[in-house]
Amino acid sequence: MAEAGMLLTEGKGKRLYATDDPETAIVYFKDEAMAFHGLKRGRILGKGEVNNAVCGHIYAMLERHGVKTHFLKQLDGRQSLVKRVEIIPVCVKVRNRVAGGLAQRINLPTGMRLNPTVIEFCLKSEELEDPLVNFTHIRALGLATAEELEFISQTAARVNGILTDFLAEIGIELIDFKMEFGRYHGEIVVADEISPDTARFWDARTHEPLDIDRFRRDLGNVEQAYQEVLHRMMGMDE
Numbered sequence: 001m002a003e004a005g006m007l008l009t010e011g012k013g014k015r016l017y018a019t020d021d022p023e024t025a026i027v028y029f030k031d032e033a034m035a036f037h038g039l040k041r042g043r044i045l046g047k048g049e050v051n052n053a054v055c056g057h058i059y060a061m062l063e064r065h066g067v068k069t070h071f072l073k074q075l076d077g078r079q080s081l082v083k084r085v086e087i088i089p090v091c092v093k094v095r096n097r098v099a100g101g102l103a104q105r106i107n108l109p110t111g112m113r114l115n116p117t118v119i120e121f122c123l124k125s126e127e128l129e130d131p132l133v134n135f136t137h138i139r140a141l142g143l144a145t146a147e148e149l150e151f152i153s154q155t156a157a158r159v160n161g162i163l164t165d166f167l168a169e170i171g172i173e174l175i176d177f178k179m180e181f182g183r184y185h186g187e188i189v190v191a192d193e194i195s196p197d198t199a200r201f202w203d204a205r206t207h208e209p210l211d212i213d214r215f216r217r218d219l220g221n222v223e224q225a226y227q228e229v230l231h232r233m234m235g236m237d238e
Contacts, residue, residue: 002026002081013051013197018084024072025084029055033197035216044215049077050226051195056080057233058163058194065162067155069190070182085182085191088144089124090133092152094160095176099200100213102176111207119156124180151188152181159190167201170232172210175200196226 004017004026015028029048034041052074059071072081095118098108102118121138122130138144144152156179164174177199180192192198196211203210209217210225 002075004028004079013047014193019081023084025082026075027052027080027082027193029078029080029193033212033215035212040216042215044222044226046223047197047226050230051193051197052078052080053230054195054233055193059190061166062159062162062190065158067159067162067190068187070184070192082191083182083184083189085184085189087124087180087182087191088148088152088188090138090143090152090181091122091124091130092156092179092181093120093122093176094118094156094179095120096160096164097173097175099175117157117160119153148188155181155188155190159194163194168204170235171204172229172232173202173204173207175202196229201229 002019002021002024005020006018008016008018008025010016012034013030013032015030017026017028019026029052031043031045031047032041033044033047056071056074059069062069063071070083070085072083074080095102095114097114098106098112099110102108103110121133121135123133123137124130135146135149138149139146159179160174160177163177167174177194179190179194181188182191199211200213201210202208209219210229214220214222214225
């Protein structure tokens with residue numbers, strides 16, 4: 001089994017380690033939680049295990065639908081083996097309903113359905129607090145070509161459709177989510193994670209959040225909400 005070597009990078013919810021194979025890396029999912037650009041910090045017990053399992057389940061499903069990702073396999077409760085990609089420093093946000101910062105920016109009620117789905121791009125920069133950018137900003141900065149951006153946009157929309165349909169079957173509505181992409185041997189693949197840390201999952205019946213918003217807004221039952229998402233996903237395999 002692959003073993004973690006040198007620490008390559010560490011983010012809010014994960015550490016990335018090198019392996020003895022330069023083509024792969026190991027992602028370690030942490031329990032630490034951060035919100036509001038690091039102004040709020042805490043721990044969500046068991047979050048690392050849940051996010052590792054949820055992300056592995058989602059990425060394996062995307063692969064079955066022909067969407068290429070960096071995911072290779074889960075190694076244990078908190079670690080997964082992934083392709084070592086060159087991350088494109090642009091975060092893609094896919095929004096099906098108004099929530100979070102979008103509600104403040106455009107002064108529309110939280111929960112309002114967006115038609116069509118909104119796809120936003122943010123520059124990955126903690127110092128600048130991940131500002132919104134558009135196609136021409138990204139091209140001017142030399143971060144991606146026009147062809148790559150078109151592929152990223154189409155893939156984000158496709159992933160949204162696959163996830164929306166899957167989650168509807170387990171009583172969860174996909175409100176919005178963040179994605180990252182990376183280059184791997186000339187191809188662009190879905191990278192990073194899709195989990196309750198990076199998506200808004202609402203219970204389809206009660207509209208209660210089952211994600212990091214429970215931590216952000218001090219709603220309580222954070223661990224239980226994460227576990228509920230995983231429980232419903234795993235129930236689809238039974």
